Amino acid sequence: MSVNDLFKQELKVINLGLKSFQNDLKSQGVTTVQVNWKPKAGGKKNMLNLLGRISKTKKL
Amino acid sequence: MLDIIETANKEALEIIQNGQPTLVGLGVAGEVIPGMAKDLFLHAGPPVTWEKMSGPLRGGVMGGLMYEGLASTPEEAAAYAASGKLRFDPCHHHDAVGPMAGIVTSKMPVWIVENKAYGNRAYCTLNEGLGKVLRMGAYGPEVIKHLQWMETVLYPVLKATIEIHGPIDLKTMIAQALQMGDEVHNRNKAATSLLIREIAPSILKTSFSNEEKIAVLEFLNSNDHTFLNLSMPAAKATLEPVGKVKHSTIVYTMARNGTEFGIRVAALGKRWFTAPAEIIDGLYFPGFTKEDANPDVGDSCITETLGIGGFSMATAPAIVQFVGGTPKDAVRYTTSMYEITTEESRAYKLPTMNFRGSPTGIDIRKVIETQVLPVINTGIASKEAGVGQVGAGIVHPPMACFEQALEAYVNLLEDEGLLEE
Numbered sequence: 089m090s091v092n093d094l095f096k097q098e099l100k101v102i103n104l105g106l107k108s109f110q111n112d113l114k115s116q117g118v119t120t121v122q123v124n125w126k127p128k129a130g131g132k133k134n135m136l137n138l139l140g141r142i143s144k145t146k147k148l
Numbered sequence: 149m150l151d152i153i154e155t156a157n158k159e160a161l162e163i164i165q166n167g168q169p170t171l172v173g174l175g176v177a178g179e180v181i182p183g184m185a186k187d188l189f190l191h192a193g194p195p196v197t198w199e200k201m202s203g204p205l206r207g208g209v210m211g212g213l214m215y216e217g218l219a220s221t222p223e224e225a226a227a228y229a230a231s232g233k234l235r236f237d238p239c240h241h242h243d244a245v246g247p248m249a250g251i252v253t254s255k256m257p258v259w260i261v262e263n264k265a266y267g268n269r270a271y272c273t274l275n276e277g278l279g280k281v282l283r284m285g286a287y288g289p290e291v292i293k294h295l296q297w298m299e300t301v302l303y304p305v306l307k308a309t310i311e312i313h314g315p316i317d318l319k320t321m322i323a324q325a326l327q328m329g330d331e332v333h334n335r336n337k338a339a340t341s342l343l344i345r346e347i348a349p350s351i352l353k354t355s356f357s358n359e360e361k362i363a364v365l366e367f368l369n370s371n372d373h374t375f376l377n378l379s380m381p382a383a384k385a386t387l388e389p390v391g392k393v394k395h396s397t398i399v400y401t402m403a404r405n406g407t408e409f410g411i412r413v414a415a416l417g418k419r420w421f422t423a424p425a426e427i428i429d430g431l432y433f434p435g436f437t438k439e440d441a442n443p444d445v446g447d448s449c450i451t452e453t454l455g456i457g458g459f460s461m462a463t464a465p466a467i468v469q470f471v472g473g474t475p476k477d478a479v480r481y482t483t484s485m486y487e488i489t490t491e492e493s494r495a496y497k498l499p500t501m502n503f504r505g506s507p508t509g510i511d512i513r514k515v516i517e518t519q520v521l522p523v524i525n526t527g528i529a530s531k532e533a534g535v536g537q538v539g540a541g542i543v544h545p546p547m548a549c550f551e552q553a554l555e556a557y558v559n560l561l562e563d564e565g566l567l568e569e
Contacts, residue, residue, distance in 0.1 A: 130519040135551060138558045139517060144568040145152045145561060 156396035161491050161509045167386030168264035171316040174307040178254030181242050181271050190239040192250025192447045193405025194420040198229050202406030207285030207533030208249030215295050216253050244271040245380045245447040248283035257303035261381040266389045270381035277371040284529045286536040305364045313350035318382040323495050331464035332379035333457030334525045339375035383454040390414050399510040402453045406445035411549045421553040423546035428528050430541015431472045442531040444543045449524045455508030458523040459485040463498040471525045471540045481523045488514040515550045
């Protein structure tokens with residue numbers, strides 16, 4: 089299906105990221121689902137570092 | 149080949165899945181709780197001093213002193229508590245758990261629950277009912293009188309009853325209650341009914357007067373929370389052996405003292421990781437608002453630590469009338485808890501989740517990675533000592549507890565040379 093054909097149909101959008109994108113679509117009557125998504129460890133560098141360090145433990 | 153963490157967590161989950169919490173009897177705290185003494189009061193949550201205690205804990209301590217005959221007025225009790233003559237220690241340091249303020253004094257009767265699979269025991273006081281009660285920080289004459297009735301009538305009748313009946317398998321009873329609309333933290337209507345049905349014939353077989361037997365049955369029947377003080381030690385008895393599994397990232401304790409929230413992680417043994425307790429989002433009784441609320445308090449989130457309570461709210465849609473939200477929210481809470489847990493319970497099945505097992509085995513790595521916090525449903529105590537319960541709602545532990553625990557865990561593995569370069 090070409091992109092043009094896609095946009096001629098009723099759109100159902102899964103939004104991953106900023107909720108304001110979903111709100112804009114909603115205000116235009118588009119059916120949307122907002123994915124409940126957060127960056128790993130909320131993007132906290134110290135926590136990402138700790139998780140990274142224990143991702144490689146010795147095998148038994 | 150599994151790595152060290154996965155191997156340890158597998159062992160921790162086997163302990164949780166195999167646990168066999170069983171009611172084996174009742175006793176007096178001073179005689180059966182390890183390390184209990186007349187000058188020692190146990191309380192909910194991580195360690196806390198009198199100076200830092202919140203209203204409900206202070207109220208519970210003051211009421212406890214009057215109940216023990218160590219003070220005759222609230223003023224005398226407060227002075228005694230501040231004098232240094234009384235020692236305080238968490239219930240969790242003595243194989244015990246206490247709802248809300250969780251005050252346990254040496255004269256108090258307790259349920260004795262044994263984990264038949266591992267031989268360890270857990271203890272919990274008998275539930276007093278709702279409203280103006282010691283566990284919510286109330287200490288008026290009616291509170292003390294009720295505690296005395298529990299000691300002189302309720303306790304001897306129930307003790308004799310369980311001796312006649314024999315041990316009661318709490319794991320099966322909890323599993324049944326979860327299929328009947330309870331989550332056995334803030335909704336215990338089905339579980340309490342099952343307990344009464346189980347023990348009523350044995351109550352009648354005791355040698356107490358009809359008047360006493362009727363009073364006991366009427367009290368049990370009037371108090372839907374009777375079973376809470378059994379689901380809590382059942383969870384405690386199930387989880388305690390997990391605390392000895394080296395290198396496991398599974399949480400085996402969550403508890404609050406009204407000032408701080410604390411967690412303990414298997415690999416890190418008895419060490420607490422604490423942060424200020426949160427204010428609860430909930431429904432308030434008429435005449436009360438959020439302004440009246442104490443921060444989160446109580447050991448009852450040991451149920452959530454096991455994967456029941458708030459983790460199993462989907463199976464108890466009616467509970468939202470007590471703690472707020474909608475049945476859809478209850479399903480959402482339970483669904484999200486699978487994100488931070490390791491397995492589904494083989495015993496505790498949830499009909500509304502297509503009979504999935506309850507989400508069990510909280511892994512600190514998953515909490516940090518997903519930023520999804522455990523969900524807890526809870527009673528709300530007044531921040532003022534002496535008032536009692538003002539509502540119920542939903543709360544989460546502070547993320548800082550899990551962050552500190554993860555850091556300590558990584559340091560432990562590093563110190564032991566278990567991390568690959």
